[in-house]
Amino acid sequence: MTHASAAAASNAGAPATFPLNAWYAAAYDVEVKRALLPRRICDVGMVFYRTTDGRPAALEDACWHRLLPLSLGRLEGDEVVCGYHGLVFNADGRCTHMPSQETLNPSACVRSFPVVEKHRFVWVWPGDPALADPALVPDLHWNHDPAWAGDGKLITVQCDYRLVVDNLMDLTHETFVHGSSIGQRAVAEAPFVATHGDRTATVTRWMEGIDAPPFWAGQIRQARGYTGPVDRWQIIRFEAPCTVTIDVGVAPAGSGAPQGDRSQGVNGFVLNTITPETATSCHYFWAFARNYSLHEQRLTHELREGVAGIFREDEVVLEAQQRAIDEHPGYRFYNLNIDAGAMWARRLIDGMVAKERRVIPLHAVPAAPRAA
Structure with missing residues (x-):
């Protein structure tokens, strides 16, 4: 058994650590084509494809009949044909054909999921479809804004998605993990300010009059022809449950960047949105x-x-x-001052999960006792 499957087995039946009523990046837009793309999201197998008019669609990746993954079938027009017995499902999940019979079982359907295409991603809503408001898609507009240029990738990481959030909310690790590129002692030593709202947490750090680390020294030299001390900034913004944008850059020391004038510097945005795959693995989309x-x-x-x-x-x-x-079940993390942003992020995630657990489905409410 692989580490991933063993970890997943050990977490079977454990309480969910991710909310379902949220938009999660399922794929880069270029990944979803006129073909079947399987992907596990929030511990649910899903299959994605584009209809003939180019719209993305998502179905649960399990045939109603014998649970064979639909991704092992084929796409015909706007419908998915199961690769086992030929049942056909439309983009709404309704079965439109069964072999050897004219009458369709009315219960024959698979779950369909709301999908939205925005900011170069295809987003999916695993929870209650009635709550799937497209306005709640996290803001990653830099990914397609003509005033910005960039690109990114997908990494599937064998860890709890919250560990990635922790990592992004505390960039002091750059000093020790990324010392040859973006890390420097100033990151670990500079003061920071942590704030939070109902759905967001922000960590702001300014490092003034410092030597630029190798990565940023090369960027400002190439783009602006500048060499010398810089004012460096990192403004990390978390949006629950799992999107982190990091406003980063350097400008010539004393040129006014801390006061709002970044015109002489170079500015980047690190865009991160992390989608739980299982309790101990995640899809990490970044640009x-x-x-x-x-x-x-x-x-x-x-x-x-x-x-x-x-x-x-x-x-x-x-x-x-x-x-x-995994080797230390039940261990509780110790927190330092530098963990303030990560702590707020986790509290916001936990709040979303707790809110969903408090919602009792109507079928679970006991009937009122009859009068004698």
Whole structure:
């Protein structure tokens, strides 16, 4: 048994750690084509495809008849044909054909899921379809805004999705995990401010008059021709349950960036949205967008691959952390001052999960006793 399957087995029956009434990135838009794409989201197998008019659709990846994954079948027009006995399901999940019979069983359907295409992602809502408001899709507009250029990738990480959120909310780890690229002692030593709202938490850190780390020294030299001390910023914004945008950059020291004038510097946004796969694995979608040298495709490619290398360092740490958690069941983390943002993020996630648990389905409400 692999580590992932063993961990999943050990978590069978455990309380859910992710809310269902939320939009989760299921795929980059280019991944969803006129073909069947299986993906596990919030511990539910789903299959994604595009209809003939280009709209994305999502069905539960299990045939009503014998539970064979529908992703092992084929796409005909706007319908999915099961690869076992040929049952056909439309994009709403309704069976439209059964072999060797004219009468269709009215219960023959598979679950369909609300989907929205926005910010270069296909988003899916695993919870109550009546609550699936497209306005609640997290704001990642930098990913397609013409004033920004960038690209990203998908990593499937063998860890609880909340560990990725923890990692992004506390960037002091850059000093120790990413010392050859973006890390420097100033990150670990600089003061920060943590704030929170009903659905968001923000960590703001400014480092003024410092030497730029290798990555940012190269960016400002190439884009602005500047070498010298810089003012560096990191503004991390978490949106529950699992989207983190990080406003990052450097500007010449004393040029006014802390006061709001970043015109002489270079600015990037690290876009992160993490989708639970199982209790101990997740789909980590990320992109890096920049507002300088917009038409240099070579730079876009170099930055994507460079950031991918940085995130591979995170992946090693996160998966090792998950293995240690599996070996120490019931262990409670200790928290430091630097964990303030991660703590607020977890509280917001826990609040969403608790709210869903308090909602009692009508069929679960006991009937009132009859009068004697």
